[in-house]
Amino acid sequence: MGAIIFWTIIRIVILIPSLWLLFDWMEYRYWWMIGIMSIYGIVLHPAYIQYRMFLDENKEVLNNTLCATCEHFDETAVICLKYDKHPTVDYLPCDGVEWEPKNNSRNNEEY
Ligand code: SF4
Structure with a gap:
């Protein structure tokens, strides 16, 4: 980008x-x-x-990776904000250990 x-x-x-x-x-x-x-x-x-x-x-990364559903993933730059690295279909910078669901904290704060 x-x-x-x-x-x-x-x-x-x-x-x-x-x-x-x-x-x-x-x-x-x-x-x-x-x-x-x-x-x-x-x-x-x-x-x-x-x-x-x-x-x-980047269609595959944006649609078919664990990072695409993670809170730390920035779709506009296709980058993991936590590790400051670009994930690919075959490479997750955190190996899935740091994955957090998107908007989870925001949804809990609303209720
Ligand atoms: S924390 Fe892990 S799962 Fe989340 S975007 Fe970064 S590499 Fe992907």
Whole structure:
């Protein structure tokens, strides 16, 4: 997930000065159109594609591992927050010893 954010920022950093330079070379009404299209085509769409690929690559871990049901698992980064490691289908950082059910403590506090 960090790589997606990193490359999105890099593309923005390159695109903004490019649009700035382009501003002097073309009419204002076309510049806006090209600006909006380039923001979508160079920044937003590639980030969306990378995010879809990230979800696809981690589908097994997110759906079929013990970590997916654990309180210490962060789905957005596919990481165990307790061990600061990425679990895989074949590798659980804690070997299942530290597993805790999701939202268990929050549900008990409500009642
Ligand atoms: S504590 Fe264990 S079961 Fe829970 S997310 Fe981390 S490695 Fe997975």
